[in-house]
Amino acid sequence: MKITKKQKPFNWHFLMPLMLAASLNPLNSSMIATALPKISESLKISAGTATLLVSILYLVSAVAQPTFGKLAEIFGPRKILIIGSGFAACGGLIGGTIHTFISLLIARIFIGLGTSSGYPSAMLIISRRANHLENKTIPGNVLGNLQIASMATSALGLPLGGVLVGLFDWPSIFYINILIAVIILTTTLAWLPADMKTADFNNSQLLKQLDLPGIGLFAATVITLLVWLFNLPTFNLPIFVIMMFCIVSLIIWERHAKVLFFDVKFLWHHQDVVLTLIRILLLSICVYTIMYGVSQWLEATHASSAEVTGLLLLPMSVVSAITIPPIASRNLVRLPLMVATLASLVGSVGLLFFYAQTPLLFIIIVTTGFGIVLGAMSQGSQLALYLQVPVKIMGTASGLLRTFGYIGSIMSSSLINIGFRSEATTSGLHLIAFLMIIVSLIVAVITIFDQSLKQARKRSKA
Template identity: 45%
Template sequence: MTALYLASAVAQPTAGKAAEVFGPRRVLVTGVVAVAAGGLVGGVARDLLTLLISRVLIGLGTSCAYPTAMLLIRKRAREAGMDQPPGLVLGGLQITGVATASLGLPLGGLLVGAFGWRAVFLVNLPVALVTLVAALAWIQADGPLRGRGVRDVATRLDLTGIAGFAAAMLALLVFLFELPTAHWWILAISVVLWVLDVLWELRASSPFLDVRLLAARPALTNTYVLFGLVMLCQYVVLYGLTQWIEAVRGYGESASGLLLLPMTLVSGVVIALVSRRNSVRGPVIAAAVTALAGSAGVLLLGSSAWIGLVAILTFFFGASTGFAVAGYQTALYAHAPPEQLGTASGLLRTFGYAGSIASSAITGVVFHQQVSDHGIHVIAWIMIGVSLVLTVLTLAEGTLRTHPAPPRA
């Protein structure tokens, strides 16, 4: 899982940067091929190292989808003479992402039960083949690559910046995944690497992580931070509640997955309704408030509580997810520079992964001894604290809007 998280967190903005340099269609097709290769390698794997390589390939490949899709949507909108695409276009992209992320676990369980664990990897082959055919048939070819040397490509991609970002992220991941044992020296290494990477990016002519852009466009920076906090709440629910349902209430994996299924359905409905308006401030406030309400509701859970309460709570968190992904994706589209939309889109996903990683660390620390009612209540108070911070920051935030103000010089 660490390999998958690292590959995805680094590959999302990297794929976006590559799509800005080489063209979104080329990067998307490369990603599809990587997914197919990862599925094949995993399907025939006979040791842990081969499985690790498979996970990395799948993580790298799937990371190409979102940033290239955003660039392709931007291109089509410009060709149609629109500043922004119809809301349902961005909404459809997010509904697809939420659905695949949420349905992957139960579908994977069905495949393992019916055909064995190798089916989870091999199923990527037909999916990748269909995607490849559709991409080649329906997506317009990128323009020609005019004689770019290796040095020019390396500079435009900012390979040094990518390597620094990956190293700093790896150190942070290792520190978080080792909790509750705190190796502070690993965190110190991560901090040093982040500082060095920022110093490099301030000098780079085509920075991978554009620090000056983030300083000049506070709305874009706030979009990343607030989205990461929302995803922290959502993933704590997914990880913490799932463990509690299985360990304390005695439900199996399939039953616990069904109890959380309304979260996916509600988020999809909310995205479809909210994305029509291409609005930002209303949805992000609603995301924070519903996350706070759902977090407070977790305090009502217990070994003797009505199990249907879990399904009710998932409605709150599903609504929060729907409001968040619709609002923050619209904010990203509005506030990111068009020529850097690929990297900016990838960074939004990276912050989402950061929330997921932090939530995994939280549940690991709280449930380190055992999964219990006390533990789920501790998680509830942590979620309430995070949600309160999110709500206050969202209400105080005044830069997020559908139509951005001119960036500061």
């Protein structure tokens, strides 16, 4: 049945559970940072051990996002949102009540699984809804709201975590997941339409539909890739060999499997999707290098306090959120990606002029420019993907978009380790800047010669 505009297909009742679900993962990614010192002290573990609570969420999310996207395509995104909220609530309960390091790791795994259902399910629900509109309008503003919600909660995660830890101690950052999960569950049941009827599967058919070997090989590929990246700049040959074996095995399996988890043939014939994924990976390297690398340099070399450093990077988050609405309202694709690429290149060159005596105003201007990169690349890539893939695989594709963003953020830590081998020096920052310039130039070549972006622009205006 077609939906008319008069029926307000994307009203706030419809959007609220989707925005909350899509925001819970980035919220948990940032919120825990302020709790790590208290957790280390309470459990009597080292700071390095405590950071595993951060890494495990990235690792689980990188694998789970496309996996839950695939599950949403098979069973229905509304069901997966409900299941995901249950996982998140369980993680919050375990982490809040059982105070051992192992229990916290398990809690973060549950939270990573639960929160990974949000974004791919939301994208699938929105694309199916838009596909039933009479004129099949591209919901640019709706997609933009998803990005703004994710960025806002990621930025608010640090201060929110600080307030919760200050008032209620560190278990509160786990308990808050129960509250949010209950709100997501309630609003999903009350306001989201039931999933389209799917075929009934018996147990053997269910296993075939899930493509468990494909999911397993994809998980092994991502895990070994991330472990290998964590070890850089040290080249871990055994992990690299295992990673390449997993990649080759995944490609061979998916080329011949009857039911696909990771559609290699689709990607082979749609290089535009591959370029979109590579682009967001490369730009994410530059953005997160600024977030994590420049902050280290400011404290170590520029003699800025942690509080000042946080305030210096705050305009970056604000600008990224401001950048999205004008892009979303006009359904722009190629222009924001070109702007993101140019801003990344200019900002990377700007890092070469960072010295211990550099005025803070200049540092703020350069770092704030990467807010444009973050906002423009996020919304531009999201809309490009929306236009490039069919509705039936929107869940898996959206999950992959998030996965490539995670990989980019982890690769940024490798880039930072190359520059700051022993300490955060100005010469090391300049080496990082040169590497970022190279990455930005690669993105520029990809974007300029990506003819599919011109076609996407025509489709967005149709």
